[in-house]
Amino acid sequence: MSxxxxxxxxxxxxxxxxxxxxxxxxxSSLDTTTRFTKNAIHQNLASHNQxxxxxxxxQDKKSGISLVNSIDKKIIKSGIERAISMAKVSLSDPDFxxxxxxxxxxxxxxxxxxxxxxxxxxxxxxxxxxxxxxxxDYNKNIKWSAGLFTTQxxxxxxxxxxxxxxxxxxxxxxxxxxxxxxxxxxxGSGFAVDRKRNAKEIDFYNVALNAAxxxxxxxNPRRIPIGEYEAIxxxxxxxxxxxxxxxxxxxxxxxxxxxxxxxxxxxxxxLNNKLTIWDNGRDLSTYMPQAFDGEGVPKRAIMLLNGxxxxxxxxxxxxxxxxGKESTGHAPISFGGPRxxxxxxxxxxxxxxxxxxxxxxxxxxxxxxxxxxxxxTIRPDQGTISGMTCDGIWYIENGEIKHPSQQMRFTDxxxxxxQNIDLIGxxxxxxxxxxxxxxxxxxxxxRFTGHTEF
Amino acid sequence: xxxxxxxxxxxxxxxxxxxxDVRVIESERRTxxxxxxxxxxxSHTLGSGFGVRAIVNGGWGFAGSREMTQEAIHKTVEQxxxxxKASALTTKKKVKLVEVPSITASYETKIVKDxxxxxxxxxxxxxxxxxxxxxxxxxxxxxxxxQIDARREVKYTLTSEGTRISxxxxxxxxxxxxxxxxxxxTQKRTYEINYGSRGYENIEEVDLSARASQAAIExxxxxxxxxxxxxxKSDIILDDSNLALQIHETIGHGSELxxxxxxxxxxxxxxxxxxxxxxxxxxxxKYVNFVADxxxxxxxxxxxxxxxxxxxxxxxxxxxxxxxxxxxxRETAAEIGDKTSSGAMKxxxxxxxxxxxxxxxNLLPGEWKSEEIIEDTKEAILxxxxxxxxxxxxxLNFQFGPEIGWLIKNGEITKVIRNPSYTAMSYDFxxxxxxxxxxxxxxxxxxxxxxxxxxxxxxxxxxxxCTRFRNIRVGVKGGN
Numbered sequence: 001m002s003x004x005x006x007x008x009x010x011x012x013x014x015x016x017x018x019x020x021x022x023x024x025x026x027x028s029s030l031d032t033t034t035r036f037t038k039n040a041i042h043q044n045l046a047s048h049n050q051x052x053x054x055x056x057x058x059q060d061k062k063s064g065i066s067l068v069n070s071i072d073k074k075i076i077k078s079g080i081e082r083a084i085s086m087a088k089v090s091l092s093d094p095d096f097x098x099x100x101x102x103x104x105x106x107x108x109x110x111x112x113x114x115x116x117x118x119x120x121x122x123x124x125x126x127x128x129x130x131x132x133x134x135x136x137d138y139n140k141n142i143k144w145s146a147g148l149f150t151t152q153x154x155x156x157x158x159x160x161x162x163x164x165x166x167x168x169x170x171x172x173x174x175x176x177x178x179x180x181x182x183x184x185x186x187x188g189s190g191f192a193v194d195r196k197r198n199a200k201e202i203d204f205y206n207v208a209l210n211a212a213x214x215x216x217x218x219x220n221p222r223r224i225p226i227g228e229y230e231a232i233x234x235x236x237x238x239x240x241x242x243x244x245x246x247x248x249x250x251x252x253x254x255x256x257x258x259x260x261x262x263x264x265x266x267x268x269x270x271l272n273n274k275l276t277i278w279d280n281g282r283d284l285s286t287y288m289p290q291a292f293d294g295e296g297v298p299k300r301a302i303m304l305l306n307g308x309x310x311x312x313x314x315x316x317x318x319x320x321x322x323x324g325k326e327s328t329g330h331a332p333i334s335f336g337g338p339r340x341x342x343x344x345x346x347x348x349x350x351x352x353x354x355x356x357x358x359x360x361x362x363x364x365x366x367x368x369x370x371x372x373x374x375x376x377t378i379r380p381d382q383g384t385i386s387g388m389t390c391d392g393i394w395y396i397e398n399g400e401i402k403h404p405s406q407q408m409r410f411t412d413x414x415x416x417x418x419q420n421i422d423l424i425g426x427x428x429x430x431x432x433x434x435x436x437x438x439x440x441x442x443x444x445x446x447r448f449t450g451h452t453e454f
Numbered sequence: 455x456x457x458x459x460x461x462x463x464x465x466x467x468x469x470x471x472x473x474x475d476v477r478v479i480e481s482e483r484r485t486x487x488x489x490x491x492x493x494x495x496x497s498h499t500l501g502s503g504f505g506v507r508a509i510v511n512g513g514w515g516f517a518g519s520r521e522m523t524q525e526a527i528h529k530t531v532e533q534x535x536x537x538x539k540a541s542a543l544t545t546k547k548k549v550k551l552v553e554v555p556s557i558t559a560s561y562e563t564k565i566v567k568d569x570x571x572x573x574x575x576x577x578x579x580x581x582x583x584x585x586x587x588x589x590x591x592x593x594x595x596x597x598x599x600x601q602i603d604a605r606r607e608v609k610y611t612l613t614s615e616g617t618r619i620s621x622x623x624x625x626x627x628x629x630x631x632x633x634x635x636x637x638x639x640t641q642k643r644t645y646e647i648n649y650g651s652r653g654y655e656n657i658e659e660v661d662l663s664a665r666a667s668q669a670a671i672e673x674x675x676x677x678x679x680x681x682x683x684x685x686x687k688s689d690i691i692l693d694d695s696n697l698a699l700q701i702h703e704t705i706g707h708g709s710e711l712x713x714x715x716x717x718x719x720x721x722x723x724x725x726x727x728x729x730x731x732x733x734x735x736x737x738x739x740k741y742v743n744f745v746a747d748x749x750x751x752x753x754x755x756x757x758x759x760x761x762x763x764x765x766x767x768x769x770x771x772x773x774x775x776x777x778x779x780x781x782x783x784r785e786t787a788a789e790i791g792d793k794t795s796s797g798a799m800k801x802x803x804x805x806x807x808x809x810x811x812x813x814x815x816n817l818l819p820g821e822w823k824s825e826e827i828i829e830d831t832k833e834a835i836l837x838x839x840x841x842x843x844x845x846x847x848x849x850l851n852f853q854f855g856p857e858i859g860w861l862i863k864n865g866e867i868t869k870v871i872r873n874p875s876y877t878a879m880s881y882d883f884x885x886x887x888x889x890x891x892x893x894x895x896x897x898x899x900x901x902x903x904x905x906x907x908x909x910x911x912x913x914x915x916x917x918x919x920c921t922r923f924r925n926i927r928v929g930v931k932g933g934n
Contacts, residue, residue: 033907034541037716037896041541046533047805048526063495069520083843086496089574091582093492121515121533121540128545132664146719178719210598232930258596258635293682327833336499364839368487373723379873380853386853388846409844409851411932449933452851453726 003028003157004167011161014056014080019087021099022058023160023295025335026071030117030153034124037146037236039123040130043270043392052076053336056083057099062090067336097321102163105298108291110258110284113198115155116171122403124149127175131204136178138212141219141287145211147177151199156333164296172288173199175207179392181215184198187454188221188404191391192369195238195287195430214370214392218404223451224395226408230366231417231446232359232396238349238368240387241414242277248342248380250279250312252319253341261383261415262310271308272421274352279304279314279344279423281329285437286346287430294333300345304344308419311422316342347436352424359423359442361399367408367446368401383415388452409450420444455480456620457502459612462527466508469535473509473551475613476523476531479804483929484570487583487601488630491589493546494599496574503804508533512548515540518805519652525549529923541896551784552795554764556616561623561758564751564921565653567624567647569604572654577602581630584645584666588632591670594677596640599628602657617763623675625649625754625758625913627899630666641676643669643857644839646695649754649899649913652782657754658698670872672858679870680713682835682859689834690876691922692893696856698898698916701817704880705737705744706851706916709771710798711780712810713790722905726880727777729790737777738884741820744772746796746915748779748813754899754915755815758764758801761808771815775885783810785854803833809906814897816917820890824920827889829865835928836860840900853877853930872917875930886924895919 001009008026035043035335053067054076064086068079128149135145150173157167174195182189192210194202233241247254254260262270275445281290281299281313292298295317302312315332319342330342360368367389375387393405416453418441425440459478481501487494504527505518515538517530571878581600588598602627611619633642650656682815692700712718712798727735738744748766749754759765760806762784770779780786781798799808828836838858846852859874860867879887897917904911 031908035717035720036718037719039544041544041547042513042514042717043516043907044541045518045807046537047517048519048521048530049805050520055611063494065495067499067501068499069501069503070522075500079498082498082500086498086574090496090579121537122543125540125543133543144716146716148720150907156753176720209934243669258633274926316570322540332744336497373847374844378512378842378875379640386842386844386855386930388844388851389744390847406483407846409853411847411930413852413932449853449930450853451844452848453879454850 002167003155004165004392007157007159008165009053010054010076010080011159014054015078015161017080017084019056019084020059021161023055023331025068025101026052026157028155032151033167034128036128036132039136041128048391049399051335053334054080054083056087057096057380058087060271061092063093064090065336071088074290086445091174095118096318099160099162100164100295100297100317100327101232104167104297105291110287111170111289112198113171115198115200116151116173117283119151119199122358126422127204129432131177131208134205135177135445138209139181139216141181141183141216142212144181145177145179149175158292158296160296165291166296168291171197173202175202177207179215179395182221183219186219188215188218189391190218217391221404221406224405226448226450228406228445228447230363230444232363232366232368232440233369234440235438236371240372240375240435240439240441241417242347242436242438243348243415244385248383249310250313250314251341251343252313254321255313259380261381266310266451269308270310271305271418272306274421275305275308275418278348279346280348281346282298283346283348285348285430289346294331294445297327297329297331299329312343313424314344349428349438351426351428351439353426354423355426355441359440360401361395362423363396364398366396366398367405383413385414386411407452409454410446411449412447412448417443417446455680456610458522459610460526461524461613462504462506462531463614465528465531466506466898471508471532471535471614471683472526473610473614475507476504477611477804478504479607479608481607482570483605485601485603486574486577486581487599488585489599490597491582491585493578503803506531506802507551508534510538511533511542513538513545515541516807522785533718535910546756549785550788552731552788552793553681553819554762554784554795558618562621562622562811563622563651567654569624569654570606576628581664584630584662587663587666588670592632592634592674594634594636596633596635598632599701600628611761611763613763615837618761619763621758623651623757624653626654632670632673634677639677641673643673645669648897649901650752651754651756652752660763662843667716675870676858676872679872682871682874682929685931687925688927688928689831690926691827691831691834691836691862691920693920694838695840695896696838697921698900699843700854701815701916701918703843703845703852704718704849705771706812706815708880709780711782711786718787718905721907726848726850730775732922733778736775736779736885737772737881738775739887740775740886741890742772742775743818744815745770745818746798746813746815748797750814750897753814753897754913755813760799761801762795764795764798767797769796773931776869781810781812786810790839800912802912806908806910809910811905811912812903812914814915817890817921819852819892819895819919822891824891824894827891827920827922829868831862831922832864834862835871835874836862850879852880876926876928877930878926883923883926886926887921888924889922891920
């Protein structure tokens with residue numbers, strides 16, 4: 001039986017047991033992860049997962065959820081019974097109207113690759129070895145590399161008792177490398193990544209070279225003073241700000257809970273007028289395109305931010321009906337627990353026209369940042385966050401990179417950072433989390449508040 | 455379960471592994487949550503599966519599956535074997551493990567009442583009542599949410615060295631929070647039931663409604679409170695869950711030996727506590743003593759045996775301020791020449807590889823009474839409530855922003871301070887401690903500790919009591 005067939009069977013069982021509406025989410029996946037450090041593989045694993053989640057709604061709008069890690073009908077049935085018993089003691093949810101009705105969904109081609117599914121352990125080990133050796137051969141000061149190579153093969157089916165019944169199968173693969181360079185008294189660190197749906201298209205050679213080059217060029221870092229700087233963010237760093245904009249700004253739930261920095265500001269100039277952000281789950285330039293959301297509602301493109309003006313929020317079916325809107329297809333896929341807030345996960349930032357070199361030339365006193373680490377929210381309503389730079393930061397003066405910097409702590413508002421954008425890169429790169437496509441950004445003001453020792 | 459595990463191990467031995475272990479797990483979890491005064495999600499999870507680790511030609515392999523059949527476990531063992539052989543293609547030195555006596559044993563969490571069998575209505579009543587208590591005290595409430603979570607895990611661990619261990623471990627706890635908005639401010643206060651490896655008595659012993667009321671009163675006071683002084687030095691006092699989080703993020707993660715050896719560079723980071731510092735590096739003042747202790751009955755991180763079959767134990771991490779030991783595994787201990795593992799290997803599911811994880815990382819009690827510390831303090835900020843936390847990749851620089859602060863003046867707690875924050879280097883921070891209480895020492899929990907790839911989330915325990923830190927940078931610019 002396919003996952004969709006099993007899901008439909010579970011729906012029939014639940015309806016037979018007297019539920020009002022039911023939604024089933026079933027998945028089966030094979031994930032492999034090859035982690036390496038100090039130039040050798042130290043963790044190498046494969047996991048076959050399967051789960052089936054049932055959400056039941058009773059006539060009186062009470063709900064219950066269960067999850068089982070089996071496709072055995074007896075176990076699924078016991079899961080349904082558990083969900084019903086939980087629903088019976090719940091309280092009615094007056095905001096619940098109905099589950100979504102089925103809509104036409106055009107499948108997306110080009111999201112499943114046999115090459116990824118069939119990448120075997122020996123090939124993976126050889127690819128990792130090639131990556132490590134390529135980085136090591138770049139320069140005599142390269143000390144070691146660490147990172148991970150992953151592949152995922154996922155089957156997913158979503159169905160409900162109103163006739164929604166959709167399924168998909170897709171593959172993903174990624175390589176991440178952190179390369180350390182070292183000579184007497186100093187160390188440098190470089191990071192590079194590539195993500196493809198077809199693992200055979202991963203560019204191991206250039207990933208290794210990019211990380212090695214940055215590792216060597218960040219040796220002998222100097223400490224720069226705490227304070228405000230112009231800042232150029234590479235795409236991995238850009239993703240931090242754009243993800244915060246998405247999760248804290250455009251979720252209809254965050255907006256109505258008073259947690260969004262956009263409260264009362266839809267249709268007004270909030271961020272810089274150079275910044276335009278779409279969300280399009282069907283766009284093949286994103287890493288993990290999806291034809292439908294976690295409720296089986298078709299994905300469609302929406303304009304989030306048009307020239308710095310927020311235009312639309314993201315709704316799932318529940319929040320849409322609660323606030324008199326239409327679902328935008330942003331229900332997260334949910335397994336056995338409360339569904340997360342509807343958020344944009346396929347963000348595409350419109351490219352600008354600046355090259356990386358032009359951004360540096362336009363910087364009077366600033367920094368070039370590769371990525372961030374351990375960033376946490378301080379004030380969600382004001383967009384204030386704090387975290388560390390990671391794996392490559394360089395000080396720029398009068399249009400030239402002067403020297404690498406020690407890693408710095410920043411504390412700033414992503415709203416302020418994105419209000420002060422003055423340049424946007426001319427190329428977009430696929431970034432994960434899970435699926436944005438982003439260019440480099442340059443902002444006029446970025447606040448560093450602390451130092452560390454490396 | 456045990457039979458399946460034996461079949462898996464037999465297969466591994468037939469294939470010619472140098473070492474193998476098999477974990478077979480069945481788990482059950484029930485989560486009841488309430489949002490804005492009404493049941494939000496009532497969910498139940500029934501899980502099962504197994505994970506197989508193997509060493510072949512000196513390389514590691516792991517495979518896991520949810521399919522509880524002989525055919526599936528044989529196939530999974532073969533996969534682990536093949537992966538281990540592939541790993542060995544890049545291995546420069548073969549995996550070595552410190553000795554652990556093989557053992558046949560069982561362990562079960564001591565409980566009074568099964569937390570998963572308690573009627574749902576009873577739990578809902580607790581949550582709805584607490585939610586109501588928060589709302590009753592908060593005219594500016596914007597949203598409220600709370601949950602109670604109970605878990606049971608039955609696990610068989612078998613090793614090719616002859617170990618056979620069965621464990622049944624319970625874990626339950628919960629938390630709630632309210633968000634208030636007014637006077638141009640949005641503020642949050644949480645109220646928790648610390649997780650414990652206990653039964654439903656862990657929930658029953660807490661008056662959650664009283665905690666919710668107090669949280670609401672404090673949240674309201676934050677809306678009109680003065681902001682934390684900006685960019686100045688101050689003494690600070692920590693005495694609650696934020697102290698637990700501070701322990702967690704600094705010495706907790708900093709003393710994980712796998713991190714020190716670089717196996718988490720690609721995700722969780724490293725640590726500055728390198729082996730050359732063991733036994734001679736001053737991590738804290740003489741009043742600072744940290745242990746990793748998996749033997750504390752009822753604590754969130756307690757168990758009978760870790761996932762390598764090492765019996766639960768207590769090990770010193772920092773003694774009289776000096777860094778003296780690590781949390782380790784059989785492999786990482788061997789790598790630095792230690793004779794034994796600290797017994798810290800744990801996986802969050804059968805499909806995950808065991809990693810060095812915190813058990814209960816505790817700041818041992820000092821000699822003071824908590825009220826004496828307050829009375830003895832001329833000026834300081836008392837900070838409470840887990841909120842912002844951020845630490846660098848080496849566990850050196852950190853910045854914390856608890857939920858609430860109170861100004862202490864001349865030995866008395868005075869006015870509320872909003873948006874408190876502090877930042878320091880780990881060893882400077884713990885080096886500034888001059889008073890640790892003993893009377894209010896208790897166990898807390900930190901939920902959602904994440905490590906590894908794929909990411910594994912677990913709940914760990916932390917013990918602590920009222921502690922005073924001298925001359926700390928507070929009120930980070932831009933953070934308030």
